[in-house]
Every structure is written in C-alpha cells, then in structure tokens.
Amino acid sequence: MGMRGSLRSAVDWVGAHPVSAFFVFFAVFPFLVPYKALATQVLIFGLFALGFNLLYGYTGLLSFGHAAYYGLGAYGTGIVLAKLHLTSLWGAIGAGLLLAGLGGAVIGFFCLRRRGIYFAMLTLAFAQLLYFVGFHLANWTGGDDGLRGIPQLKLGLPGLTLSLESPLGFYYFSFVLVVIAVAVLKRILDSPFGAVLQAIRENSDRAVACGYDINRVKLLSFVFSAMFAGLAGSLDALRLTVVPIESLYWTTSGQVVMMTLLGGAGTFFGPFVGAATFLVLEDRLSAFTESWPLVIGAIFSAFVLFLPRGIWGTLMGGFHGRQSA
Amino acid sequence: MFDVTLSALAAQVFTGLVLGMIFVLLAIGLSLIFGLMTVVNFAHGSLFMLGAYFGVFIFGLTRNFWLSLVVAPLMVGALGLVIERFLIRRLYGRSPDDPLLLTFGLSLIIVEAARLIWGKIGLTLDPPRVLAGGANLGFMTFPVYRLFVIAITAAVLVAIWFFLERTNVGLIIRAGSRDPLMVRALGIDLSRIWLLVFGIGTALAGLAGILAGPMRGVYAEMGVTMVIESFVVVVVGGMGSLIGAVVAGVLMGQVVGLTTFFAPALAEIMVFVAMAVVLLVRPSGLFGEAGLLE
Numbered sequence: 001m002g003m004r005g006s007l008r009s010a011v012d013w014v015g016a017h018p019v020s021a022f023f024v025f026f027a028v029f030p031f032l033v034p035y036k037a038l039a040t041q042v043l044i045f046g047l048f049a050l051g052f053n054l055l056y057g058y059t060g061l062l063s064f065g066h067a068a069y070y071g072l073g074a075y076g077t078g079i080v081l082a083k084l085h086l087t088s089l090w091g092a093i094g095a096g097l098l099l100a101g102l103g104g105a106v107i108g109f110f111c112l113r114r115r116g117i118y119f120a121m122l123t124l125a126f127a128q129l130l131y132f133v134g135f136h137l138a139n140w141t142g143g144d145d146g147l148r149g150i151p152q153l154k155l156g157l158p159g160l161t162l163s164l165e166s167p168l169g170f171y172y173f174s175f176v177l178v179v180i181a182v183a184v185l186k187r188i189l190d191s192p193f194g195a196v197l198q199a200i201r202e203n204s205d206r207a208v209a210c211g212y213d214i215n216r217v218k219l220l221s222f223v224f225s226a227m228f229a230g231l232a233g234s235l236d237a238l239r240l241t242v243v244p245i246e247s248l249y250w251t252t253s254g255q256v257v258m259m260t261l262l263g264g265a266g267t268f269f270g271p272f273v274g275a276a277t278f279l280v281l282e283d284r285l286s287a288f289t290e291s292w293p294l295v296i297g298a299i300f301s302a303f304v305l306f307l308p309r310g311i312w313g314t315l316m317g318g319f320h321g322r323q324s325a
Numbered sequence: 326m327f328d329v330t331l332s333a334l335a336a337q338v339f340t341g342l343v344l345g346m347i348f349v350l351l352a353i354g355l356s357l358i359f360g361l362m363t364v365v366n367f368a369h370g371s372l373f374m375l376g377a378y379f380g381v382f383i384f385g386l387t388r389n390f391w392l393s394l395v396v397a398p399l400m401v402g403a404l405g406l407v408i409e410r411f412l413i414r415r416l417y418g419r420s421p422d423d424p425l426l427l428t429f430g431l432s433l434i435i436v437e438a439a440r441l442i443w444g445k446i447g448l449t450l451d452p453p454r455v456l457a458g459g460a461n462l463g464f465m466t467f468p469v470y471r472l473f474v475i476a477i478t479a480a481v482l483v484a485i486w487f488f489l490e491r492t493n494v495g496l497i498i499r500a501g502s503r504d505p506l507m508v509r510a511l512g513i514d515l516s517r518i519w520l521l522v523f524g525i526g527t528a529l530a531g532l533a534g535i536l537a538g539p540m541r542g543v544y545a546e547m548g549v550t551m552v553i554e555s556f557v558v559v560v561v562g563g564m565g566s567l568i569g570a571v572v573a574g575v576l577m578g579q580v581v582g583l584t585t586f587f588a589p590a591l592a593e594i595m596v597f598v599a600m601a602v603v604l605l606v607r608p609s610g611l612f613g614e615a616g617l618l619e
Contacts, residue, residue, distance in 0.1 A: 110605075117359075117422070118560060121556040128553050128597065129598070133594060257426070293436075294437035294438060297430045297433030304427045304430060305416070
C-alpha cells in the first residue's frame with residue numbers, strides 16, 4: 001500500500017462518487033484560491049463548460065456558438081430584473097433558464113439538420129446572429145453599453161434572509177445551484193438516455209440501426225446543454241449586476257471550447273479543471289502582458305496537438321493505464 | 326428624386342458585388358481546402374488580415390502597390406504551407422473537429438501577434454493613382470478601385486477554373502476530393518497535393534485581404550467577422566462546391582448590400598437569416614450534394 005495505494009483509493013473514491021467529491025472539494029475551494037471572486041468565476045465558468053461538455057464531450061457534437069445560451073441566460077435574468085423590475089430571484093433565474101432552453105431548441109433544430117463539421121459552423125453562425133440581434137435591440141439589452149441596473153438581491157428562504165452581496169455569500173449561493181446541476185448531469189449520464197448520447201458519439205450509424213431516434217436525442221442533449229450554459233449566464237448576470245454584450249460574442253464561445261478541452265472533454269471534472277486553469281492563466285498572464293491571448297492560444301493549440309484528452313483526461317488515463325498494467 | 330434613389334440603389338448593388346467578390350475569394354479557399362482535406366480552416370480570417378498587413382508592409386518598403394498585390398498573398402500562402410506541413414498534418418486520421426480546434430487556436434495567436442507587431446490602431450493602404458478616383462458609368466460614378474477588385478477576382482476565378490479543369494494537377498485535386506482512397510491506390514502522393522491546396526487556399530485569403538485593405542482599412546480584427554460570414558457563404562453554396570462558393574458569395578454580397586440600402590440595422594442579421602432559409606429549403610446548400618463529407 002503506502003502513498004501510492006492510498007492515492008489510488010482516493011482516486012477510486014472520486015471516480016465512484018463524483019458528485020460527493022465535487023461537493024467536498026468546492027465547499028472549501030474559496031479558501032484555496034487567492035481571492036473569493038476567482039472561486040465564484042471558476043464555479044460559474046465550470047458550469048458553462050459542463051453544459052458545453054454534455055454536447056461535445058458526451059454526444060460528440062462540437063458547438064462553436066455556446067455564447068448564445070450563456071448570453072440568453074444572462075439577458076433573460078437581467079431583463080426580468082432590470083427592465084421588467086420584478087424582484088423574484090427564482091423567477092429571474094427561471095426566466096434565464098427558460099430563454100436559454102428555448103434558444104437551444106430553436107437553434108438546435110436548425111443546426112442538427114447538418115452533421116459533423118457543418119454543425120460547428122452553423123452553431124457559430126446562429127450565435128453571431130443572436131449577437132447582432134442583441135446589439136440592435138438596445139431598448140431591451142442596452143446594446144453596446146451592456147445591460148445595466150440589475151439590482152443585488154437577497155435570498156429569501158423560510159425564516160431566513162441571506163445577502164448575496166458579500167463574495168462568500170454569493171459563492172455559496174452559486175455553489176448550491178452548481179452542485180444541483182452537477183448532480184443532474186450525473187443523473188442524465190447514468191440514465192438510458194445518457195447511454196444513447198454516448199452511443200451517438202461513438203457511432204451514430206449504429207445508434208440509428210439500434211432503433212434510436214437520434215435526432216430527438218441530440219436535440220434533447222442540445223437543450224439540456226443550453227440550459228446548463230443558461231444557468232451559468234444567469235448566475236454571472238447576478239454576480240456582475242451587468243450583462244456585457246460580449247456575453248453573446250463568439251469569443252465567449254471560444255473560451256468555453258478552450259476551457260473544456262484544456263480540462264478534458266468527455267470527462268466529468270474536466271470542465272471545472274479547465275475553467276480553473278484558464279481563469280488562473282488569464283489572471284496571471286494579464287498581469288505580465290497585454291498579449292496574454294497569444295500565450296493562451298499557443299497553449300490551447302499545443303493541447304489539441306499533443307494532449308487531446310486534456311489535463312484531467314490525461315491524468316485519469318495515466319491512472320487507468322497503471323491499473324491495467 | 327426618383328433618379329437619385331435609383332442611382333444610389335445601383336451604387337449599392339455594385340458595392341454589394343464588390344463585397345461579394347471578397348466573400349468569393351475567401352469561400353473558394355475555404356471550400357477547396359475543405360473539399361480535398363475535410364479541414365475547416367478557422368484561421369482563414371486571420372490569414373485574410375495578414376494579407377492586408379503584409380500588403381502594407383511590402384508597400385512601405387517598395388512604394389509599389391502592384392508588387393505588394395503579388396507578394397503579400399504569396400507570403401500568406403507560404404505561411405499556409407508551414408501551417409499545413411508542420412501542424413495540421415499531425416491531425417490527419419483524427420476527428421475532423423481537431424483541425425478546426427487547432428486553427429481556432431492559431432487564429433488567436435495570429436491576431437494577437439498582429440496587434441503586437443503593428444499596434445492596435447488600424448492602418449491604411451492607398452490604391453495606386455491609376456485606380457484612385459471615380460469612373461463615370463453613365464448612370465452613376467463608381468470608385469475605379471472597386472471596379473478593379475471585381476475585374477481581378479473574375480480573372481482569378483478564370484485562372485482557378487483553368488487550373489482545376491485543364492491541368493493534370495487540377496485533375497488530381499478533383500479526383501482527390503471525390504475519392505482519395507482510389508487516387509492513392511493509383512500511386513499518387515496526396516500529401517503533396519494537400520500541401521499545395523492549403524497553400525493556394527490561404528494565398529487566396531491573403532489576396533482577399535490586400536484587396537479589401539484599401540476599402541475597409543487594415544486592422545487586427547478585420548478577419549473575425551469575415552471568416553464567420555465566409556463560413557455562411559460556404560454553407561449556403563454547398564461545402565466543397567466551387568460554383569456554389571461563387572454563386573453564394575455574390576448572393577450574400579447582394580443580401581448585405583441591399584439590406585444596407587433598405588434597412589441598415591438589419592444588414593449583418595440578414596446574412597444569417599438567408600442562411601437559415603437555405604438550410605430549411607435545401608439543407609445541403611444550393612450546389613451541395615446531400616451527405617457529402619458529413
């Protein structure tokens with residue numbers, strides 16, 4: 001046994017109980033990073049990447065337009081609070097989720113008419129369409145200036161009111177929602193539906209031959225993925241109290257692609273590992289140089305070339321390799 | 326009053342045609358590369374931008390626009406050769422998503438490098454005196470330079486058509502995009518053809534860039550929206566179809582030009598609406614074969 005034995009049993013426990021492991025790690029996470037805001041960002045962008053990963057990592061569909069659903073979630077929540085002046089926190093989050101889900105259903109319907117590489121280009125094109133719509137609907141979205149005036153809300157629970165203004169308060173509020181999302185993802189992946197998703201990724205022709213209506217399954221995966229991304233957008237709108245127009249821009253789509261691939265597409269924790277890596281890199285590099293996207297672009301390209309399984313995928317592959325050896 | 330509107334409309338149709346020419350040059354390069362190699366080159370827009378910057382650079386050295394017009398695309402094509410030979414080639418046999426992801430990473434590097442080298446403020450590129458000013462077409466006057474862009478694109482299209490249809494290498498390229506396995510079985514080394522086609526496709530992006538420079542200005546982000554719109558052109562025309570790229574490029578130029586005339590706010594949006602309509606009616610694009618390379 002010794003060190004390696006206990007490390008292996010720890011890894012096995014994480015593999016067997018991913019949601020519990022997630023809960024334990026992120027419960028203490030804010031105290032492991034230099035400042036609390038970074039911890040919240042990792043949670044939110046990890047959730048965004050988790051949604052992207054459901055579609056790319058588990059269903060095999062590369063979306064280059066996930067900014068659309070993140071942005072729809074953010075604007076849905078922001079418009080309800082800042083333009084319609086409702087004060088319900090859950091109503092605002094629900095509106096974001098609903099808008100992202102609807103957007104996913106409509107855009108998914110169009111994009112799923114084509115497969116493979118076309119799909120990636122179509123998702124990108126539709127996201128760009130939404131960006132321009134958001135840009136011109138300035139009465140609702142604030143246009144180029146972004147949507148401002150989102151109030152900071154209090155969380156009303158029976159017999160208890162929590163302020164979300166403190167960074168730590170907001171972190172644990174997001175933490176609860178993200179843990180629920182992670183548990184929902186686990187439930188989806190373990191269901192027969194989740195098995196069909198992975199069958200489509202491995203061999204979509206065979207999935208058709210087995211009698212599955214793969215277009216319906218793909219569309220449902222698309223909508224779920226969009227709603228995870230939408231929840232992330234909604235939380236980010238509440239965190240920042242503003243929705244910048246860049247939320248819908250293709251650079252946001254590119255970020256979630258990079259985060260997921262850095263961490264490891266098709267792995268359970270990869271999106272969060274990737275989000276943390278990306279955000280810490282961005283934070284550190286931007287202190288040194290304005291040209292940090294150049295460095296991140298180079299790191300990402302190197303990962304595509306040499307470490308396509310990403311950080312988490314490569315680590316876990318190493319463990320499994322040793323186990324079988 | 327009516328005449329004024331009519332000539333303004335005619336000018337807009339011509340402006341749309343010029344934009345269409347830029348789309349066509351970009352889409353043909355994308356489509357050639359995709360048809361033969363099933364690689365979607367996300368870096369196409371940043372190579373377009375490099376074409377314009379290289380043009381400014383050569384022009385600064387030589388004060389000769391014509392030389393820049395020839396050398397800048399060749400420089401971009403040479404960079405394309407390096408990218409294919411040393412980076413993309415490693416990804417053959419992997420998922421077709423991987424070259425797209427790699428070239429996305431490369432486009433970030435290229436755009437940021439351009440900002441670093443040439444600064445964040447845009448540069449200008451002046452057309453030579455012969456091409457300055459306007460030409461009186463009878464019903465309207467139109468900038469000579471833009472007419473030149475239309476003419477040179479037409480000439481390039483004829484050259485590409487001749488190359489693909491009338492030369493042996495062109496025959497191999499066409500055969501290679503139809504049935505690569507059979508071409509290799511006949512003893513032809515396709516990897517050299519891939520290299521060549523990637524070089525030609527990226528050089529066309531560079532040519533589009535230097536041609537667009539005097540009209541749109543030269544700045545690091547100039548390729549970003551262009552590449553997305555060129556993807557739309559390729560999807561509308563039908564992936565891998567060159568005639569589709571030409572027709573859809575001209576069509577999309579008109580969509581943008583005419584929407585700008587009637588409802589400026591909708592100009593960027595209409596491109597994508599047109600794409601959605603084509604996808605609903607003909608999912609494989611105007612000239613695409615259903616199921617090809619999916």
